[in-house]
Amino acid sequence: xxxxxxFRVEFEEPHERRIPMPRASVEDGGHPLPxxxxxxxxxxxxxxxxxxxxxxxxGAWALxxxxxxxxxxxxxxxxxxxxxxxxxRRLREAVGLLHQPETLDLDPALRTRVLDACLDRRPPRIxxxxxxxxxxxxxxxxxxxxxxxxxxxxxxxxxxxWFEDDVRTSRRTTVAGVIAHLLAVDGLIATALGLEDPTxxxxxxxxxxxTEALWRSTPFPQxxxxxVPWREQTHGLVRMVSFTGGGTGGLTVSYGDFRLPLHDxxxxxxxxxxxxxxxxxxxxxxxxxxxxxxxxxxxxxxAVRLLPGALATRRRSGLxxxxxxxxxxxxxxxxxxxxxxxxxxxxxxxWLIPLDSPAATPSxxxxxxxxxLDSVEFCHLAAGRLLPEExxxxxxxxxxxxxxxxxxxxxxxxx
Amino acid sequence: MAKKDAPxxxxxxxxxRLARGEAAALGETYDRFxxxxxxxxxxxxxxxKAADTVTREVFAHVWEHPETYxxxxxxxxxxxxAVTHRLAVQCLRDREERDRGGLxxxxxxxxxxxxxxxxxxxxxxxxxxxxxxxYIVHSMPVPLRHALELAYFQRRDYRxxxxxxxxxxxxxxxxxxxxxxxxxxxxxxxxxxxxxxxx
Numbered sequence: 001x002x003x004x005x006x007f008r009v010e011f012e013e014p015h016e017r018r019i020p021m022p023r024a025s026v027e028d029g030g031h032p033l034p035x036x037x038x039x040x041x042x043x044x045x046x047x048x049x050x051x052x053x054x055x056x057x058x059g060a061w062a063l064x065x066x067x068x069x070x071x072x073x074x075x076x077x078x079x080x081x082x083x084x085x086x087x088x089r090r091l092r093e094a095v096g097l098l099h100q101p102e103t104l105d106l107d108p109a110l111r112t113r114v115l116d117a118c119l120d121r122r123p124p125r126i127x128x129x130x131x132x133x134x135x136x137x138x139x140x141x142x143x144x145x146x147x148x149x150x151x152x153x154x155x156x157x158x159x160x161x162w163f164e165d166d167v168r169t170s171r172r173t174t175v176a177g178v179i180a181h182l183l184a185v186d187g188l189i190a191t192a193l194g195l196e197d198p199t200x201x202x203x204x205x206x207x208x209x210x211t212e213a214l215w216r217s218t219p220f221p222q223x224x225x226x227x228v229p230w231r232e233q234t235h236g237l238v239r240m241v242s243f244t245g246g247g248t249g250g251l252t253v254s255y256g257d258f259r260l261p262l263h264d265x266x267x268x269x270x271x272x273x274x275x276x277x278x279x280x281x282x283x284x285x286x287x288x289x290x291x292x293x294x295x296x297x298x299x300x301x302x303a304v305r306l307l308p309g310a311l312a313t314r315r316r317s318g319l320x321x322x323x324x325x326x327x328x329x330x331x332x333x334x335x336x337x338x339x340x341x342x343x344x345x346x347x348x349x350x351w352l353i354p355l356d357s358p359a360a361t362p363s364x365x366x367x368x369x370x371x372x373l374d375s376v377e378f379c380h381l382a383a384g385r386l387l388p389e390e391x392x393x394x395x396x397x398x399x400x401x402x403x404x405x406x407x408x409x410x411x412x413x414x415x
Numbered sequence: 416m417a418k419k420d421a422p423x424x425x426x427x428x429x430x431x432r433l434a435r436g437e438a439a440a441l442g443e444t445y446d447r448f449x450x451x452x453x454x455x456x457x458x459x460x461x462x463x464k465a466a467d468t469v470t471r472e473v474f475a476h477v478w479e480h481p482e483t484y485x486x487x488x489x490x491x492x493x494x495x496x497a498v499t500h501r502l503a504v505q506c507l508r509d510r511e512e513r514d515r516g517g518l519x520x521x522x523x524x525x526x527x528x529x530x531x532x533x534x535x536x537x538x539x540x541x542x543x544x545x546x547x548x549x550y551i552v553h554s555m556p557v558p559l560r561h562a563l564e565l566a567y568f569q570r571r572d573y574r575x576x577x578x579x580x581x582x583x584x585x586x587x588x589x590x591x592x593x594x595x596x597x598x599x600x601x602x603x604x605x606x607x608x609x610x611x612x613x614x
Contacts, residue, residue: 056585056588056592057573057588057592058592059588059589059590059591059592059594059595059596060566060587060588060591060592063563063566063573063595065566065571065572065573065576065591066572066573067572087596090599091592091596091599093599093602094548094595094598094599095567097544097545097598098548098552098563098567098568098598106449106450106453110453110467110470111445111449113467113471114445114449114470114471114474115438115441115445115474117471117475118441118471118474118475119438119441121475121478122436122478123436124437124438124441125435125436125437126435126436126437126438126439127438128438136442140446143446231446235439235442235443235446238439239439239443242437242438242439
């Protein structure tokens with residue numbers, strides 16, 4: 001039987017049709033079908049269309065995406081033309097293979113599980129250093145979040161927030177602007193490692209100046225086009241730091257007015273990536289989990305290690321005074337007044353913070369205060385997302401010292 | 416995928432980096448292909464946990480045997496899709512055979528065996544075609560995919576599709592037809608070249 005004959009059998013005997021008609025509706029629902037009436041008068045005689053046009057309509061016909069008149073013309077033609085009837089059947093079967101993907105989002109934890117299993121079976125000759133693992137994981141999580149963003153999401157407004165001189169400051173941007181910000185600040189490490197600088201900023205510029213430079217040098221508003229350079233740079237950084245062999249060789253990264261050792265800078269950027277991923281998730285109303293506990297623990301540890309320096313800065317700039325009770329601060333290397341910071345949750349732990357000077361030795365014998373905080377809350381404080389006075393901290397001891405530490409934590413935040 | 420149609424240079428370099436034992440290369444390969452691997456495995460196996468397992472096995476294979484990829488035979492993406500297909504179908508067979516073996520009172524004369532054997536083959540065939548179709552949709556030129564998505568999922572007719580895409584109506588018809596033609600090759604084992612027939 002020729003294709004055309006077979007077609008006639010199927011279509012002119014509707015009760016014995018073996019191949020389904022083009023689908024009349026799709027599963028996802030909600031959208032109205034195109035209105036055939038809008039396509040002109042319903043002709044009783046099929047449109048007289050040339051063969052080429054009829055053939056070109058086969059795809060649209062199989063998808064039920066033609067006008068009623070065209071559909072009638074195609075179906076009339078299929079009874080006469082074996083070639084077109086064969087193709088029509090194939091295309092209609094192909095429509096049945098289209099379907100919505102079941103899972104849009106991969107479980108981000110799967111990445112760690114899969115990579116760990118691989119590395120167990122064949123230990124890497126060039127591993128990703130342990131201190132770069134949080135950055136690797138956080139950038140992958142953020143990239144997965146961006147996966148299905150359309151223009152509306154990329155342009156959703158976001159407010160960057162941070163603390164300056166004990167006052168909360170903020171800056172308006174968009175989701176794309178946040179990714180540009182991450183690209184610009186991660187660029188601090190890229191330039192330190194000899195990779196290309198994504199900005200045209202001065203080499204001595206800090207995070208804020210670099211961000212402004214990148215925002216200025218790209219067309220406003222930022223678009224999804226920023227995703228690829230951002231992701232390439234994150235991959236490039238993980239790759240480059242792997243070649244340091246796990247040690248950092250004394251390499252430090254300049255943040256403009258201060259420097260961090262390479263491994264701390266990578267942790268800092270992992271932290272920044274998570275915090276901004278949360279901003280983005282908030283802006284588009286997606287849920288977003290905190291980092292894996294072992295990664296979060298390292299981020300908290302970095303913040304805690306930066307605290308004595310931040311306390312000293314506050315004293316120098318007159319935001320806090322040495323306590324009245326002590327005439328002078330403990331000299332370097334000797335035990336001094338200490339605050340015990342207890343971070344709760346699986347990422348938590350206990351940290352002793354020297355209050356008198358970054359060089360003083362913390363000591364439980366000199367503990368003057370005890371603060372207990374949830375791990376994510378502590379990070380939100382350090383990121384300027386939470387005000388020190390909003391902190392629902394369990395507090396015990398010297399109130400002045402506690403206030404100082406909470407404000408010093410908030411002062412770690414920056415644009 | 417952040418980037419489609421990666422140059423073969425990227426594929427070759429990635430293979431060298433994997434062979435060298437660079438863990439960062441494994442991460443990058445995962446980031447680029449995990450969603451493809453997982454969705455193909457899911458299409459064959461219809462189940463999240465099994466798809467996770469196959470995903471792990473695929474990347475373990477890529478990591479342990481990067482030398483078995485030959486860039487001259489085609490892109491890395493195609494090779495990884497073929498590995499996924501093979502492992503997913505293997506997993507499906509194992510599962511079906513396990514389930515069947517576990518059934519009490521199986522036919523001793525082998526008649527029941529034969530019937531469920533045919534069931535298994537048609538199941539494998541269906542799963543293979545579905546996975547090939549997904550791969551084709553995933554890999555076809557973006558303009559064709561967009562046209563299909565508009566016409567099928569958004570229920571736009573071809574004139575609306577043309578307007579949405581900013582192309583002529585002729586071009587919209589062409590894209591819909593060509594996209595379906597490509598998709599219909601999922602029924603042919605061995606298509607697209609280098610990927611298929613593994614069932």
